[in-house]
Amino acid sequence: MIQLQDITKVYPMGKRELEVLRGISLTIEKGELVAIMGPSGSGKSTLLNLIGCLDKPTSGSYYLEGREVSHLSSGELAQIRGQKVGFVFQTFNLLPRLSALANVELGLRYSGRTDSNRAMEALVGVGLSDRANHRPTELSGGEQQRVAIARALVKNPPLILADEPTGNLDSHSGEEIISILTSLHAEQGITLLMVTHDANIAHHCQRIVHLKDGQVVAKEKV
Amino acid sequence: MKKWFEPLANAWAGVATHKLRSFLTILGIVIGVAAVITLMSVGRGAQAEILSNIESMGSDLVTIRSGGSVGFGGVRGAAGSVQTLTMEDAEAIAEQVPYISSVAPSYSSNLQLVVGGENMNASVTGVTPEYMPVNNLEIASGTFLSEYDYQRSMKVVVLGSNVKETLFEGTDPIGQQMRMGGIIVRVIGVLESKEAMMGSPDDAIFIPLTALQQAVAQPRTAQGERIVSSISLTVSDEEQADYVVEEITSLLRTRHRLGPNVDDDFNIISMEEIAETVSEVIGTMTLLLGAIAAISLLVGGIGVMNIMLVSVLERTREIGIRKALGARERDIWGQFLIEAIFLTFAGGIIGVIVGWAVSYLVSSMGLMTTVVTADIVILAVSVSVGIGLFFGFYPAWNASRLNPIEALRAE
Numbered sequence: 001m002i003q004l005q006d007i008t009k010v011y012p013m014g015k016r017e018l019e020v021l022r023g024i025s026l027t028i029e030k031g032e033l034v035a036i037m038g039p040s041g042s043g044k045s046t047l048l049n050l051i052g053c054l055d056k057p058t059s060g061s062y063y064l065e066g067r068e069v070s071h072l073s074s075g076e077l078a079q080i081r082g083q084k085v086g087f088v089f090q091t092f093n094l095l096p097r098l099s100a101l102a103n104v105e106l107g108l109r110y111s112g113r114t115d116s117n118r119a120m121e122a123l124v125g126v127g128l129s130d131r132a133n134h135r136p137t138e139l140s141g142g143e144q145q146r147v148a149i150a151r152a153l154v155k156n157p158p159l160i161l162a163d164e165p166t167g168n169l170d171s172h173s174g175e176e177i178i179s180i181l182t183s184l185h186a187e188q189g190i191t192l193l194m195v196t197h198d199a200n201i202a203h204h205c206q207r208i209v210h211l212k213d214g215q216v217v218a219k220e221k222v
Numbered sequence: 223m224k225k226w227f228e229p230l231a232n233a234w235a236g237v238a239t240h241k242l243r244s245f246l247t248i249l250g251i252v253i254g255v256a257a258v259i260t261l262m263s264v265g266r267g268a269q270a271e272i273l274s275n276i277e278s279m280g281s282d283l284v285t286i287r288s289g290g291s292v293g294f295g296g297v298r299g300a301a302g303s304v305q306t307l308t309m310e311d312a313e314a315i316a317e318q319v320p321y322i323s324s325v326a327p328s329y330s331s332n333l334q335l336v337v338g339g340e341n342m343n344a345s346v347t348g349v350t351p352e353y354m355p356v357n358n359l360e361i362a363s364g365t366f367l368s369e370y371d372y373q374r375s376m377k378v379v380v381l382g383s384n385v386k387e388t389l390f391e392g393t394d395p396i397g398q399q400m401r402m403g404g405i406i407v408r409v410i411g412v413l414e415s416k417e418a419m420m421g422s423p424d425d426a427i428f429i430p431l432t433a434l435q436q437a438v439a440q441p442r443t444a445q446g447e448r449i450v451s452s453i454s455l456t457v458s459d460e461e462q463a464d465y466v467v468e469e470i471t472s473l474l475r476t477r478h479r480l481g482p483n484v485d486d487d488f489n490i491i492s493m494e495e496i497a498e499t500v501s502e503v504i505g506t507m508t509l510l511l512g513a514i515a516a517i518s519l520l521v522g523g524i525g526v527m528n529i530m531l532v533s534v535l536e537r538t539r540e541i542g543i544r545k546a547l548g549a550r551e552r553d554i555w556g557q558f559l560i561e562a563i564f565l566t567f568a569g570g571i572i573g574v575i576v577g578w579a580v581s582y583l584v585s586s587m588g589l590m591t592t593v594v595t596a597d598i599v600i601l602a603v604s605v606s607v608g609i610g611l612f613f614g615f616y617p618a619w620n621a622s623r624l625n626p627i628e629a630l631r632a633e
Contacts, residue, residue, distance in 0.1 A: 054546060054626050075550045082548020093543045093630065097239055109228075110548035151547070 001159070001191050002028040002051060007060035007070075009046055009214075020046045021057070022214040030158070031189045033182065035202035038211035044195045045163055047211065051193065052085045052161045053077040065158070082110040086152025088162040088181075092144040094136040100147045101132040104154050111155035122150035126180060142173030149180060160184070162194040166201060178204055232557060233564040236533070247529040248569030250522025251609065255573025255602045256580060257515035262598045263581035265508025267591035269501055276497045278416065280358040282323075282460050283493040284467065286311075286453040286474070306487045308447035311477055315455065319469045321462040326352040327450040329431060331438045333403040337389045344385055346402060346427045347451075348434030356456050359423055364396045364411030367430050375432035377407045383415035384424040402427070403437040463494040512598075516605070522569070523609035530562050530617035541621055542629025555622035562614025563607055570606030574599050 009021040020043045028034055036044050049055045050062065053069060056077070062070040069080060086107070087093075094103045104119040123129050126146040136144050145165060152160055162181065166174030182204050185192045194205065202208050203222055210218040237244045288306045312327035329348045334341060353359070354366045362383065371378055379402070386395055395409045407429065415424050434440070441449045457463050467490050474488055534541070541554055578599075581592035 049627055052546075054630075075552075078545065078548055078550040078553075080548075081546060085548075087546050089630070093539070093546075095540055095543065097235060106544070107547055110544070110550070110553060 001030040001032070001065060002026070003063040004051075005061045005063075007047075007050065007057045007062060009043070009050065009055070010058045020214050021050070023060070024211075024214070024216055026209065026216060028191065028193065030191055031185075032207065033185045033192045033205045034194070035205040035208045036193065036195045036211060037197070037199070037202055037208055038217075042211040043214040044211055048161050048163050048193065048195050051159075052087060053080045078110070083112060083155065084157050084159055086155065086157040086160045088145070088148050088152050088160065088165045090164040090167040092136070092141075092148045092168070094144055094147055094151075096136050099133045099135055100128060100139065100143075103136070103147055104150045107151035107154040113155055118154050119150075122154040123147070125153065126150045140173070141169050142176055145169060145173070145177050146180065149177070149184075153184065158191060160190055160192045162192070164195055164197065166196070166198065174198075174201070229557060229560045230564070233561040236537075236561050237565060237568075240533075243529065244565060247525055248522075248565050248572070250525040251519065251566050251569025251606050252522075252573040252576060254515065254519030254522045255570050255606055256577035257518055258512050258602050258605075259574055259577025259594060259598055260580045260584070260592075261511040261515045262508055263577070263592040263594045264584065264590050265504060265511050266593040266595055266598070267581075267585065269504040269508065270593050271591045272500055272504065273497055276493055276500065278358060279493060280356070280456065281493045281497055282456045282458075282463070283357065284455050284457060284463065284470070285491045285493075286455075286470065286488055287491075288451065288488055304487065305441065305449045305451065306443070306478060307450050307453055307474075308443060309450055310447040311474060312450065312453045314473060314477060315453065315470055318473055319466060321457055321459050321466050323456045323458040324352045324356055325453060325455040326350050326356040327431070327453045328353060329434060329440055329449070330426075330451045331434065333437065334401075335385075335389065335427070336401040337398070340389050342385075342388055344427050345425065346379075346429055346434065346437075348431035348440075349428050350431060353428065353454070356454050357423065359416070360414040362412045362414045363394075364409070366411055367428060371410075372430045372432055375436065376430060377405055377433050377436070378410045378429070379407045380411040380413060380428045381409060382413050382422070382424040382426045382428075384422075385427055386412045402429075405433075405437045407433075457492075457494075460494055463492045467492050467495075519605060519609060523566070523613040526562055526565055526610065527613035527617060529565075530558060530614055531620070533561070534558060534617050534621040537621075538624060538629045538632040541624050542626050542632065545624070545626035546630060551622040554624075555618045558618035558621045559611070559614045562618065563610035566606045566610030566614075567603070570603040573606065574602060577602070 004024055004026045007021055007024045008019065011018045011020060024047065036047065038044050046055070050057055057070050060070065061068055064080065064084065069077070095106065098106065101119055101123060104122050105116065108114070108119060120129070120132065123132055126149055128143060128146050128150065131139060131143060136147070139147065165177055165181065169177065178201050181192060181194070184190055196202055206222055208220045208222060209216060210220065286307060288304060309327055312325050316322065316325040326349060330345050332343055333346045335344050349367065351367055351369050351372055364380070366380055367378065370376070381395060389395070389400065390398065395412060398409050399406055400409065413423055416422065443449060457466050470490060471486065475486065478487055480487065544554060578594055581594055584590055585592040
């Protein structure tokens with residue numbers, strides 16, 4: 001599913017350069033549930049963005065479903081994001097002026113699919129069918145994150161990337177979100193990558209990848 | 223259907239979130255379009271009015287006078303200072319030039335008129351019966367000179383409306399007699415008043431040319447031809463007016479024995495030509511007015527660009543989200559461009575309504591005639607859409623080029 005070979009990412013910081021990722025090699029099989037852990041600044045989010053095709057590596061190669069994607073144009077990367085990747089963010093990132101349902105529909109908009117019933121089905125799937133017409137500001141944090149999960153799932157992507165999905169939630173809502181994500185993985189066989197600080201959450205996963213200073217320091221099977 | 227509807231609904235949502243701001247933004251476009259519509263409609267109104275004035279004199283009318291060319295080309299020898307046109311010229315034109323329906327020669331002379339205690343000097347014009355239809359005159363009361371009057375040199379006259387008011391204040395002049403030069407004439411008709419641009423018939427008195435010769439000796443040329451002051455004629459096919467003018471010119475040059483290097487000793491004014499010149503001049507003026515008004519459209523367009531830049535900045539995070547969901551650069555670009563066009567198009571439509579209302583008010587208050595034509599409306603609306611395209615382009619391009627990761631981090 002995902003094969004990273006010696007990936008580096010360097011950001012120019014004024015005259016100096018900031019090496020965020022220094023030679024990461026990592027393989028993730030289809031249907032795996034993997035947690036990425038590490039201290040702040042270890043490059044977790046950058047790695048997730050690269051895997052999600054939001055960014056390109058400075059060097060190294062990245063095969064997604066067997067296709068080398070590290071040199072694709074921004075338009076081609078956008079297409080891959082639209083069809084293959086669902087993002088779940090720490091800050092939910094819903095559009096405040098749209099209803100929950102319209103936010104989920106936005107996930108379909110750029111995927112090339114047009115089946116409008118899917119959006120409602122996805123909301124039912126996360127247990128929010130009765131909140132379809134509420135705006136994000138009228139929903140609790142846990143509900144907002146469930147809307148965001150529905151938005152990520154609505155286009156049926158093979159890969160879901162979650163960047164600290166419980167980071168802005170209380171522990172109860174956090175557990176709810178984790179159980180939704182793990183059951184999605186269990187029932188639909190979706191490949192799921194999750195960045196987290198929380199060791200308890202990480203232990204719901206099959207594998208934990210530890211990052212430090214832009215390098216993989218440990219791979220641990222749970 | 224959904225494919226078209228969705229971006230529009232999106233644009234509407236973007237506009238509706240900031241109602242006051244959107245309104246103020248399009249106000250510049252509204253005012254610009256309204257100004258263009260109003261000024262252009264005033265220009266078109268003036269054009270229509272003047273053309274209908276010319277039309278009322280007969281746009282098929284061609285008038286020939288003695289003397290070098292005068293009028294629009296600058297003064298070259300006073301018209302009529304040397305009388306060169308003759309009855310025989312008129313007859314030759316009627317016989318030899320095609321596309322002419324009728325020819326009316328006339329001879330004018332200043333004579334003293336006396337009615338009871340009133341007396342005045344007036345220009346008395348000897349005419350043939352064709353004069354009335356050729357010059358598009360209308361009778362207010364009585365009748366015009368008939369063929370019979372002409373053949374029998376009847377001493378009857380038809381008065382212009384101003385002359386009638388001066389000589390017969392309020393009373394009915396029909397059947398009244400008056401002294402004209404050395405002869406006594408009887409009034410048989412009064413003309414409808416006419417706001418003509420040149421040589422208004424309101425101040426004229428018409429008498430059969432044959433009868434006039436009894437009061438004034440009609441002069442003759444060296445060849446013995448009877449001199450007339452002007453020849454008016456109507457063209458049967460207005461399209462051929464230019465050709466007719468050319469034909470008459472060459473015929474008269476031959477008849478007057480003018481050498482190739484000698485200027486014409488007559489001038490020909492075709493109403494068709496005047497109408498064309500006038501409408502061209504007014505058309506240019508109208509365009510100029512419209513162009514001045516269009517400057518405010520330009521200013522409005524800059525306002526739209528300003529707001530679109532702000533809007534892109536405000537929605538950086540939204541752009542990041544859309545990009546993360548798979549939006550390509552052209553999706554983002556299209557979204558903001560459609561929004562800009564949506565704004566200016568709405569402004570254009572409102573502007574058309576306002577401009578229409580203003581020009582309706584202007585004409586209904588009797589200030590000026592205004593004409594709103596479809597082409598002005600289409601022009602104004604398409605220019606406002608074009609402004610949206612032009613001034614929306616840069617902000618939309620800016621939005622599309624945002625880095626998705628940075629955009630997602632924006633507050």
